[in-house]
Amino acid sequence: MTFQCQRDCYMQEFATVVVSCSPAELKADTNGNKEKVKGFNVKLQDTILFPEGGGQPDDHGLIGDVPVLRVTRQGPEAVHFVGSALEVGQKVQLKVDWERRFDHMQQHSGQHLITAMADSMFGYKTTSWELGRQRSSIELDTPSMKPGQIEALEAAVNEKIRDHVPVTVQVLSLDDPALEKVRSRGLPDDAVGPIRIIDIEGVDSNMCCGTHVSNLSHLQVIKLLGTEKGKKNKTNLIFLVGNRVLKYADKSYSIERSLVALLKTGPDDHVDAVDKIQKNVKALQKSNLGLLRDMAVLTAQNFKLHPERGNFFTLHKKEGDNEFMSIIANEIANEDTLVFLTVGEEKGPGLFLLAGPIEKVAKLGPRVLEMLQGKGAGKNGRFQGKVNSMARRQEVEELLREHCNSEP
Template sequence: MTGWEFKTMVTAQRQDERGHWIALQETHFYAEGGGQPADAGTIADEAVHDVQQVDGVVWHLLERPLEVGTAVTAQVDVATRRDHSIQHTAQHVLTAILEDRYGIETLSFGIGTDDASIEIGTHAFDWAQIEQLEQDVATVIYENRPIHIRQLDVSEVDQTKLRKPTDRTGVIRIVEVEGLDYNACGGTHVASTGQLGFVHVTALKKVRGNVRLTYVAGRRAIRETQSARTALRTVHQTLSTTNETVAARVLEERNARIEREKEVKALEARVAKAKVAAFLQEDNYVITHIGKTEGETLTTMIIERIAATGRIAVGANHTAQKLILMHDGTHDIAIGKFLKRTLDDLGIGRGGGSHKQAQARFESVLDLEKATAEVVKRLQEGVVSC
């Protein structure tokens, strides 16, 4: 029997909407807490989906019940435990360096499925500082500092070294990164800083006047780096760049795209003006525009210009499978209610709107065409009751 496998007995069970919870005579599963997720694994070959501690009892979530008194073999998933231990230990190192060298306190911590994060007590932190922080963490990793975990009576705890004061009494679990951090912590950790591999900060975001740093460590950091390399390689191949020229090339492409978008908008405005001028030659109460190949923005622009002349404008855009209705507010027709009632009668599309304008989307062009024809027919015949 390995250190990750143990034999025990079911001592209690309960059920809720999530499934069946069981308590064990003894358990080596880590219950969620302190920002660290619960362990994964199996009990009697049943997957453990969650582990929670309530009033001193550790409960394990399974899909099916196990009778009280049943002898079971349990297995803690090694990969999950090790991953969580790496992310949690990385947090200790980040927190210690941020406080000792930058004077910045860590306010909260959490491990997610793909990454982990800490919220730090500062309103400003930039990528130059992050790069230096990563270098500082790398130094601690290369030094391969031992990590000691001790169960100490509160009288034995060196209160002067504690990262944060604790109000716990009795036996306290102390996690010490040698020469760097001394903390009361109930989470799981690796045996030395060298086992972190490397720590990579992936995102920086301002939250609640503070800063949240998202990071990955160990295998997560390897996966993140490989993913970034794959993306960068694709950019190199597409734009014929190198690491030294890629940033300038991307900015060049972005600026060119912005200029092209300006040109397209100017052309669309000219097209819209010409089409509206043609429509206004018609002495119709309802004017319909069908955009079979044009973009949704051009159709919308045309409909807005027609409506501004006092007509009721109906636009169908095939590309977006979207129907647009609009008038200038001088008509009594509540366009939103009218469109919704028509769609309800036809049993197709989803949409609605306000007194002056409305829109709907459809699952197919055929449905769009059917709805357009019915909307125009009802408007022209005055069948607009809601």
């Protein structure tokens, strides 16, 4: 069965009837976390909302005023997941999220064109593709592509766009001998009924269930961003089509203007300016580390020389690292002195080091971890690790000081 969205990819509203509605659950991605959402699976007499398939994500839209959260294909039927129940037999008006749909049409038809031209020009076969949220990629059966090949391919596909090449749809039966001449990576196991063929006149004929433009001119433009190393000695070709190219150009220009203001140089000098800044930062970091080491030594020596130094030393410093703390602990190095050091934000995460008498450190280390919500370990008179919050640091310090004062 073909759906109305496949018969007329440009239709944005459509009247149909609810055939069934049953309770269901959907695993939704919320800020990177999978959560189960309760709702209803709705089947309609026909639909303009494309169910995910062929590498193309599903459509978003409305059934009446009820948002459609997911559309999937089950054999010959499309299943719409919604949050509210709909009455069986009810006449409803469908509306498709046209911006999302047209974007998918551009990317999908663009993929067909790039795939066909990469094959005809270089013999590179497409083994898979991904329609991403911001950019898309085609996996080509080649270990690499030369810059000159990418430039030639980009020029060729955009020439086809300028030529206003028609894109048509054929529907053939499974036993039609014409299917043998059609490019395909195979049909789904549950494929039934007639087979849909997307034909780019004089360029490509390919089995596909997705939504497509009716003319290559509707793609506007294709930009090949470059390649990335793929799996199993293959290459991923990254691309943008149509409105995504315009959005990319707009975003790139905005970033460029921001960099001009920050770096006080023109766009052509940005790389050199950033390189100079990075070298200066490395030099400053090296100098800062040297100063921190010197400060650590002086801090420890000042404690050792103090006539009333006692048997407990504590210090918190916002700037520092494990080496800074280790130098202080090594310099003090007194079997009778308990050393508690922390670095990081006063109320935020950071590092800690507890050093001194082996028995005291072994006993108090886990308690310090618990109070500072940290992770760490220790041995031989040293206990150190990372902490999630310094909020209770003062309490830890009082605990350690009290413990030192209570023992002879």
